Amino acid sequence: MPELEDALRAYAAFVERDHHPRSVDDVIATSPSRQGPPLGRGPRLVLAAALVLVAALVLGLALAHATDGNHETITTRPSTPTSTSTSTSTTVSSTTTIPATSSSTTVPTTSSTSPVTSTTVSTRALPLAPACDPNLKGPGLRPTLIFLGCATSADNIDHLVWTSWTPTKATATAEHHVNDCLPSCAGGTFTTYPVVVTIYDPGYVPSYGDALVFRRLTVVPTTPVGSAESAYDGPAASRPPGQSDWGLVPA
Numbered sequence: 001m002p003e004l005e006d007a008l009r010a011y012a013a014f015v016e017r018d019h020h021p022r023s024v025d026d027v028i029a030t031s032p033s034r035q036g037p038p039l040g041r042g043p044r045l046v047l048a049a050a051l052v053l054v055a056a057l058v059l060g061l062a063l064a065h066a067t068d069g070n071h072e073t074i075t076t077r078p079s080t081p082t083s084t085s086t087s088t089s090t091t092v093s094s095t096t097t098i099p100a101t102s103s104s105t106t107v108p109t110t111s112s113t114s115p116v117t118s119t120t121v122s123t124r125a126l127p128l129a130p131a132c133d134p135n136l137k138g139p140g141l142r143p144t145l146i147f148l149g150c151a152t153s154a155d156n157i158d159h160l161v162w163t164s165w166t167p168t169k170a171t172a173t174a175e176h177h178v179n180d181c182l183p184s185c186a187g188g189t190f191t192t193y194p195v196v197v198t199i200y201d202p203g204y205v206p207s208y209g210d211a212l213v214f215r216r217l218t219v220v221p222t223t224p225v226g227s228a229e230s231a232y233d234g235p236a237a238s239r240p241p242g243q244s245d246w247g248l249v250p251a
Contacts, residue, residue, distance in 0.1 A: 143248035
């Protein structure tokens with residue numbers, strides 16, 4: 001308060017100037033505002049009381065001001081509750097599509113078809129088995145009955161099971177029947193044993209025209225019984241000694 005501070009400063013200067021405490025009478029006597037003759041005892045007491053009251057008031061105001069100056073006002077603000085939340089961040093990918101200028105060049109492709117080699121050989125290209133009597137049956141594939149020596153049935157092969165037939169040879173399993181012709185072929189005894197039959201050596205035989213036929217045949221027993229044999233179906237002049245002709249017979 002400015003008025004209180006001014007009063008205090010005036011009082012402090014007053015006390016400092018005189019260097020000793022002064023009574024109320026002294027203060028009143030030296031006051032520049034005093035006019036007229038000295039007051040009597042009654043008025044002096046009233047004035048003294050007033051001065052004491054003023055001093056008390058000034059002191060009270062000074063103490064109140066000091067108390068207000070030292071008082072700290074604590075303002076409590078409501079605390080904002082901290083909320084812990086788990087936020088899921090969703091990233092939105094913004095894709096900007098820039099139309100690209102595509103230069104399409106069509107390159108003509110040449111489709112090259114590789115020749116396919118077929119493993120299946122046409123039956124017309126395979127050599128045939130010769131026939132004992134071309135008038136009865138011509139040459140053919142996979143016969144079921146073969147005569148060794150077309151003049152007689154004393155030596156024949158049947159139950160032929162062909163396991164292969166290629167442009168160079170054909171192979172089969174079979175049963176070989178051999179007549180001992182004792183005392184004659186008509187009254188002879190047949191011996192039968194299993195064999196492997198192989199026909200090979202393809203070529204052209206004049207009696208068959210342009211047909212390609214296997215000209216040679218071998219028979220090999222698969223058991224100790226019997227013996228191996230060979231036959232040749234071709235011109236008699238080129239036939240090996242001791243070999244007969246051979247050929248299929250209609251079953």
